[in-house]
Amino acid sequence: MELTSKYDASLVEAKWYQAWEAAGLFQSQPGSSKPSYTITIPPPNITGSLHMGHSLCYPIQDLIGRFKRLRGYSVLIIPGQDHAGIATQSVVSKQLKQQGIQPAELGRDKFVEKVWEWRQISGDTIIQQFRLLGCAFDWSKSRFTLDDDYVTAVLTVFIDWFNKGLIYRGKRVVNWDPVLQTSVSDIETERKTINGKLYHVRYPFQDGSGEVIVATTRPETMLGDVAVAVNPSDSRYDGLVGKTLLLPLLNREIPLLADPYPDPEFGTGAVKITPAHDPNDYEVGRRHNLEMPVVLDPKAKVCLPCKYEGMDRYEARKAIVADLEEQGFLVKVEDHQIPILVSERSGEVIEPLLSEQWFVKQTELAAPGIEAVRSGKINFVPERYGKVYLDWMENIRDCCISRQLWWGHRIPVYYTDSGQAFAALNQEDAQRQAGTDPIVRQDEDVLDTWFSSGLWPFAVQGWPQSEENLPDRYPTDVLVTDRNIIYLWVARMIMMGMDFIGEIPFKDVCIHATVMTEDGRRMSKSLGTGVDPTEVIEKIGADALRYTLLSQAGTNQEIRYSERRTEDARNFCNKIWNAARFILMNLEGQTPTKPDHLEIVDQWLLSRLAATEAQVREAYEAYDFQRAAAPLYQFFWSELCDWYIEVSKSRLNDPSQKNTPLWVMTTAIRSFLIMLHPIMPHITEELYAHLPGENKAPFIMSEAWPEVPAEFHNASAEQTVERWFNLVRALRALRADLDLDPKKEIPIAYFEGDLAGGEEVLRTQAWIGQLIHGTGDNQKLVSTTLEGIDLHLPVEGVIDLDRLGAKLATEELKLSADFEKISQRLENPQFIERAKPEIVEKEKALVEDLEDRLTKIRARRALLGV
């Protein structure tokens, strides 16, 4: 056998990926009689390369796909990429600026051309990385959210909603990024608290009858103040509401009005109202029909004609504070924790800004989406995220879908000379709708990325042009994603799917954990805490990386990535490799035949295999990969390698006996490899290729999930054999206590009791020459008792009596404590009466065993005089 003694992933992984792809295994067979299983992957942004989070998310989907293939499904996983408007535009802008090119000078068309160039580079990188990870996705069906077909789908949705009145244009306060100069969604912002100041400013009454003190963290916005509000219940302002105030510095007249918004408990209870630069003030402004002057421009510079015009918001703040102080309006300044919003893309503080934007009405679209989850048609895993989703959907607000960008789906609204707006697939169509009124321009804005990715599950399948795939492949089976985009993506796909296809987009939503650094910090490129998955793959292989992450993925909300754990995974690969090598070496190219008779250890292993199969299958079905990986690891390393192979070595050395253990091992490892394949596709494929056997599939990937015959389940074999193993452990411990070399054969040992045929297992596994039934009379012995068996080792020469005595004393203490505890329990009549009978029986047996062992250990201590 030409297998090396160390597993080298780099020699194996790429080879098999190419072989699978060449064999067409990533594509579903149309017209197959198998049931369909479909996933449309979350399209990664084309902003560079994949990170550790992707190395969890996509292998999970690959795992599910491989598992379902093994389970007999016709699996289709449709990959793709998201144009990711703002994220991509900002990446490309940065690159251009580094080359000394100003995007603004380039102009819209040239800039978009540059982004397409980048899309090619980043897209190729990402696909290459998916391949490195071993993801079996159908590349022939790959989609990009700006493909022509996809654009048609997006425009179709827009036009439909526009015509139904679900999309409207309006002035609202939105999150404005002054650097990128666009509105951004809530998901693209981050809440932070910074140390700032709270300025208390005097607003005098016009008639000179006093003043109102107003607190603000943003004095520069006072340029846009149109009122001061107090809570109607606030008695401090009784009789004052309705009077006119004079806005400091500008001397504008503004009213003091009553509104429920101000909290009387906070500060003076009086709030200055700047409707154009604060969402709450905007609401107050609407309630009272106030003017809404915009005083900051898209770059967050003062645009109101006044002495501060042209200053940016922070310069203006300084100047205004200085002027307020100088003119005696500033009462005091306090340190204050200020909550702010920061744009994730630019790092800039968001400026709430009143501007003209497009919105989608959400309430009526949300209703079917709420019902779908409430009724259980869509099922969140872990379940708790269903509640998160519902809380959001039940309080949903209209969302802003327009972005002031160049990269994206341009809003298909065309305006006529007279200002009428028509939504259309193209200008000609718009003109048709407009009749004689000439179309003069198209809306400049583009759609928010989430608007287009919301169509993903059906738009990637050709909707609206061709819908023939949909009956078979929609709803898709599972959506796998992280919790950060439940609202902005998952919710939208559900709403859009329900509205356009009339059916849920997926049955299960599997929310996976976030990959963190070893010390629990966020992985981020800018913080330097990111780990590049491709480097890890290069070092230890994709299988080991997959195992590292997948074996930690369950219902937890966080996974800590550490290099140390990748070593565990690499070691596991190596262990599998070497065990397989050992089995193959013993097979000598022969195929073992199914034996007529199995020994109990054989039955034990097959029973353990059966139990493992059930556990693993159920865990995979439940998307609990951690719960699948653990029994696989345990079965393989502990049960197959540490016990079964070791126990079988004597039979392997006897040509007349070797067929049976070889058949059992081959059966076990073949099943094991198939079950492990979804987690570690490459190494399992490589080893499967070396396995002998009839009925082998061309690839492990196209194998069938192991059918475990009912007769493999054998509780009594498990019980018998595990009892032997316990005795082996006890004998080994006894040897260690005597400072005997591990595995150096000791010539003779004695036992009393009924081993039920386990003599040979005990003898070989505890490295004993002769195991004799008897008391070993007249010899110096060290003994132990468990499982109803007394084990005696003759002691040669001098032993350390003190140490042995201490050991026995500790053991006796523990036994005696246990004995007391259980005895007390059994003396409690309520326990006997109310506990389940099998528990009582178990405890009775236990206490008898403890008593027996206690008696014997006491006798031994007396005998040794320790």
Place this chain on the structure above:
RNA sequence: GGUCGCUUAGCUCAGUGGUAGAGCACUACAAUGACACUGUAGGGGUCACAGGUUCAAAUCCUGUAGCGACCACCA
């Protein structure tokens, strides 16, 4: 402020009512015919805290604390 989650061995985490577990790390031993990326043995835990339910609680209930995530308009 609200919701959700977490708190178990030095570390990372399993464990849904019946004598506390795994991997790693640590200690001792072992170049033995699959594997030193190995094997054998060992030390190490008042299961965050306080109440309650129960014959019996790491596990179920209530509350508290710390950490984390999400939601929320405190100027």
